[in-house]
Amino acid sequence: MMPLLLAAVLVAGAAPDDPVVPAPPRRVRSVALAPGESCPRPAGDEVVVCAPLDEPYRIPKPLRRSEIAAKNQSWVNRVATMDEVGRVAGGLPDTCSAVGTGGQTGCTQSMMRAWAADRRQLARESAAVP
Numbered sequence: 001m002m003p004l005l006l007a008a009v010l011v012a013g014a015a016p017d018d019p020v021v022p023a024p025p026r027r028v029r030s031v032a033l034a035p036g037e038s039c040p041r042p043a044g045d046e047v048v049v050c051a052p053l054d055e056p057y058r059i060p061k062p063l064r065r066s067e068i069a070a071k072n073q074s075w076v077n078r079v080a081t082m083d084e085v086g087r088v089a090g091g092l093p094d095t096c097s098a099v100g101t102g103g104q105t106g107c108t109q110s111m112m113r114a115w116a117a118d119r120r121q122l123a124r125e126s127a128a129v130p
Helices: 002-013 075-090 103-128
Strands: 027-033 046-052
Touching: none
Parallel strands: 027 046
Antiparallel strands: none
């Protein structure tokens, strides 16, 4: 067993030398390009990364502000939505509904909730922009 292991080590040591890995560049330059400009050429040991000003993000527009689909939401969000829909449909108090007794009492609360949700959405969108 030992001679077989020793032979394997010797064969592995006799492998050809690994190819030489080049050193990383000394300088990386990031350039924002106006429409119609071309990317400058790298000088020497340099990498130039160009990004257009009209499209500065790497994530495509359709993927940036996508809403979470209902099938991908947590059960807590699903139950809260079903509860709210059931309350409005049943005309329960504080639901701003024309159906049932006391449904008209929640219109101001509903407007305030919508306003707060809009403010949270705006804050989320502004925080997402670098």
